[in-house]
Amino acid sequence: xxxxxxxxxxxxxxxxxxxxxxxxxxxxxxxxxxxxxxxxxxxxxxxxxxxxxxxxxxxxxxxxxxxxxxxxxxxxxxxxxxxxxxxxxxxxxxxxxxxxxxxxxxxx
Numbered sequence: 001x002x003x004x005x006x007x008x009x010x011x012x013x014x015x016x017x018x019x020x021x022x023x024x025x026x027x028x029x030x031x032x033x034x035x036x037x038x039x040x041x042x043x044x045x046x047x048x049x050x051x052x053x054x055x056x057x058x059x060x061x062x063x064x065x066x067x068x069x070x071x072x073x074x075x076x077x078x079x080x081x082x083x084x085x086x087x088x089x090x091x092x093x094x095x096x097x098x099x100x101x102x103x104x105x106x107x108x
Contacts, residue, residue: 001034002038006095008020013085021063028051028060040097043091046080053074054066
């Protein structure tokens with residue numbers, strides 16, 4: 001899950017992540033747990049807080065409502081999303097950390 005999320009975030013930030021749908025519509029709590037399980041505790045906490053800013057339950061189930069909410073540019077959500085984007089991109093070795101956790105051989 002972390003690899004999937006990171007690939008999307010790396011290509012377009014959290015806005016792109018929230019515009020995406022995942023097979024089986026996993027709850028965003030699954031991503032929170034996944035971030036936490038690989039040691040990205042601060043990311044997990046902030047991601048959970050960001051998801052809680054959606055003004056409706058189970059945002060992972062409602063792509064159009066998510067998009068409409070993001071398009072309305074609510075300042076607290078946008079600020080939190082941008083700060084979390086910065087945290088993701090400030091993590092210098094995120095891919096190496098994921099590879100180590102998943103024991104993926106590093107390409108040379």
